[in-house]
Amino acid sequence: MTAPYPRLRGSKDLWLNAAYELLISQGINAVKVMPLAKKLNLTRTGFYWYFEDISELHSAMVQRWESKNTGNLVDQCNTDAANICEALFNLMDCWLDPELFDARLDLAIRNWARVDPDLKLRLNEADARRIKAVANMFTCHAFSKEQADVRSLTVIYTQIGYISMQVEETREERLARVQHYVELFAGVRPTSEDVDRFLNRHPHH
The missing domain is CATH 1.10.10 (Arc Repressor Mutant, subunit A)
Incomplete structure (x- = not known):
């Protein structure tokens, strides 16, 4: 027994x-x-x-958030891509797959960081890592440092806005908008092949 x-x-x-x-x-x-x-x-x-105590649980929570949300985002930015649009679609996978990136958790961590100065520092470091990963992605596809920096800020701040404002849209609405976001961020229109490849890995239901 x-x-x-x-x-x-x-x-x-x-x-x-x-x-x-x-x-x-x-x-x-x-x-x-x-x-x-x-x-x-x-x-x-x-x-x-x-x-050992509640603070050890807090540390484990923060660690898991960092490895999941920030770690996966950085990995998606480093995924091989033939062009900047494909690279951006790889990143956009994060916003559609909660296994890759948990937006509700990110919001909860941001709210917690308002009352915890140490966590605020960790959050700032995480955001800096995310921005750097996206900027490197643009640099790899022949954007100047200045352009890469500003475009990466635009990508990350847009997503933080989505999270902080708790924007509610259906999966269909978000999928329909993604290619237009990619065009906006990249400055070039994605090919129909890149769009189809992205949509095929994110079924509507």
Whole structure:
């Protein structure tokens, strides 16, 4: 017969996932041990099996956000592309695939950073990394440094605007607009092949 302890403890990911859900729905002040234990129907002591204290959980949350959202965005910028439009479509995958980039989590982190100076620094570093990755993408496709810098800011600030304003649009609306955003950011119209390739990997439903 297996011991009941695992059920009482859960797993590290289980606690982290629950913490994310609370962060996204109610903000960082809601992320406390008792509400988490209650949400998971686990014992409070189970939490301390995986985390020394709540601040260690906070660190794990921030680390996971950095590797998921910023890490995936940088990877998408570094994906091989034949032209700038294809490169931008690779980046736009982030805005349509929550597995690549979790916009709700990004908003929750931005809200949390307003009351946490250390996190604000981490957020500024993450935004700088994202902007640099997008700028490098433009530079690789023969844009001048000045153009690459301004275009990367436009791409990232547009997306932060989407996140911060919690813009609501259907998947169909967003898919229909993407090629026009790409044209705007790139300064050239994407080929129908590039558009089709992008749309084919993002079914409407």
